[in-house]
Amino acid sequence: MRFLLAIFLGIAGLITPYSVFAESADVEAVIEGVDEDKLTLVLDDGKKYQAPEEFNFDGLKKGVKVVVFYTETDGKRVINDLQIVE
Template identity: 55%
Template sequence: MRILIAALLATASIFSPLNSWAQSADIEATIKTIDVKSMSLTLDDGKTYKVPEEFNFEGLKAGVKVLVFFTMVDGNRVVDDLQIVQ
């Protein structure tokens, strides 16, 4: 029984840091600026969100309200999905 508990604790300790490497979240905010060159958006919360290379900026401009789903990767907010809020 002790071996089983030790094995479970060892497994849990190995996988627990993985959770802190990537955290998903979402935010509803208004676009403040778009920088196509650096592939990023700045929202009215004052934070910058990186977008993937295949991201389509069509229909986006300053003042548009969006719902952004993002993941924290190495201290950067990386957009997973973005929806325009009507």
């Protein structure tokens, strides 16, 4: 039984998409642009960050310094969390 379980877990590990293993990262930068319709932020690092549908854009505008916690998935930087730096 343990042998079958080991084989099953090995196969499951091989067919699991690699995006599951994506690591979270963070960046501290100043907002260059906000597009609420497209759910994106552009920071002064020149990168575009995709926000989830339920994201709250209150207080976010050009010139605001933020720390963005994101995960890179399918070539997109998806925002997990965001904090405004006072």
